[in-house]
Amino acid sequence: MYRKKIQRKVFFITKHGFSNKERLYRIWRNMRRRCNSPKSDYYYNYGGRGIKVCDEWDDYLNFRKWALRNGYSEELSIDRINVDGNYEPSNCRWATREEQANNARSNVNLTYKGVTKTATGWARTLGITKSTMFHRLDRSWTIEEIMTIPMGGRRTKESPKAKVYLYNGKFKTLKQLSKIKGIHPDTIRHRIKIGMKIEEAATKPLSKNQFA
Structure with missing residues (x-):
């Protein structure tokens, strides 16, 4: 068994010319897995939504060059x-x-009275x-509150619908x-805001100079 494992590794290096220890190769492999393999934990949010990797990037060397x-x-x-x-060069x-987290949040679609725009689009309109x-999205404001309360205004009461996150197949x-x-919930919220996956945000131990 040990000998076979060594042979597979040598074949891999010979085929691509790069070790699987290369970070860029792992990024490429995981990108394709999210889009192509229903067994991936993240397939539901990529391949499951119809997101694909372009044909050009099916070849690792093309992706690496780009x-x-x-x-x-x-x-x-x-x-x-x-x-x-x-996933393609133009996109x-x-x-x-942090930039990734801001991009994801900016592209959230909100629909109000039959009109759909991104969150940033609505911010400009309002x-x-x-x-x-x-801030309003993070605090689970209702769509009515987001659209009708002016800049600097406050809600008269907390939204009864708390924001939920998918964790190990269950919404929490x-x-x-x-x-x-x-x-602490605020620590988890901050971690999600800067781009941590929900599993890591909820379970990563605090450093010595942090408080729960």
Whole structure:
């Protein structure tokens, strides 16, 4: 068994010319898995929504060449400019986690009285800042509250519908997630805001200088 494992590894290096230890290769492999394999934990949010990897990037060497010519570095991850679009050169860039989180939030579609726009589009229409719009979304304001309360205004009461997140196949509120590892809901909310996956945000231990 050990000998077979060594042979497979040698074949892989000979075929592509790069080790699977290369971070860029793992990014490419995981990108394709999210879009092509129903067994992937994240398939429901990629391939399950019809998102595909372009034919050109089925070849790792083509993807690698594009990445190195378009700003790839070890600190960045691949990001789709249009979160409903495919993985292809015209729709992808290299971004930090915070930039990715802001891009995903900016492209959230909201429908009010039959009109659908992105969150940033509605912010411009309503005359409020993007940060105000994101604050309202993060705090689970209802669509009616978001659209009718002016900049600087407050809700008269808390929204009865708490925002929920999919965790291990079940929907949970931040308060419920906080009970998993005793991490404060605001800490989990902040982690999600900067781009952490929900599983990591709810379970990653706090550093010594942090408080739950």
